[in-house]
Amino acid sequence: DGGITQSPKYLFRKEGQNVTLSCEQNLNHDAMYWYRQDPGQGLRLIYYSQIVNDFQKGDIAEGYSVSREKKESFPLTVTSAQKNPTAFYLCASLRDRLSNQPQHFGDGTRLSIL
């Protein structure tokens, strides 16, 4: 079955450390997204990519970085500049940016600070 795989499911970061969250999709979708979710809140957009080798900042991009070297992969790095990284991170994909079809979501990575 096609879908989105996020790994790891749980991740711990030490102070001053960068960590990378993996997101892989086999849906052949052009567009991919990273969201952050804090307890009791909705999802906020961190970064999105409409096509390979292109990505755009979302609403809360500070302290994060991404790459899109392959269509199926969109890793998110949480840098030491992100002072409050503890959250639930969700990756999603869409056939293309203009599509009215629904986004597909992964099962998320929960990041905590040691």
Added chain:
Amino acid sequence: DAKTTQPNSMESNEEEPVHLPCNHSTISGTDYIHWYRQLPSQGPEYVIHGLTSNVNNRMASLAIAEDRKSSTLILHRATLRDAAVYYCILRDVASGTYKYIFGTGTRLKVLA
């Protein structure tokens, strides 16, 4: 930004219908209304989406007001597995980003 307004929480008895409302007065003419639901520690799950006409699928029905400023997600017979946070979502078409804008959703509690 295109925004939605939903009640924070609702309750329903098992086996009874549930109507989850959403207001979206700033919706653009070509914007679809999407509904997702989310269980704790899981990614959002697609429920239904529509443009103007009422829509039905195996999970739910979507009733869209004639002026498109509001919609209602209808679960015909609530089960315990339907307890989740339900999000009514628009895309930000006006800015050209086409990003999805999530609100805080409605937490549905289903009583046995």
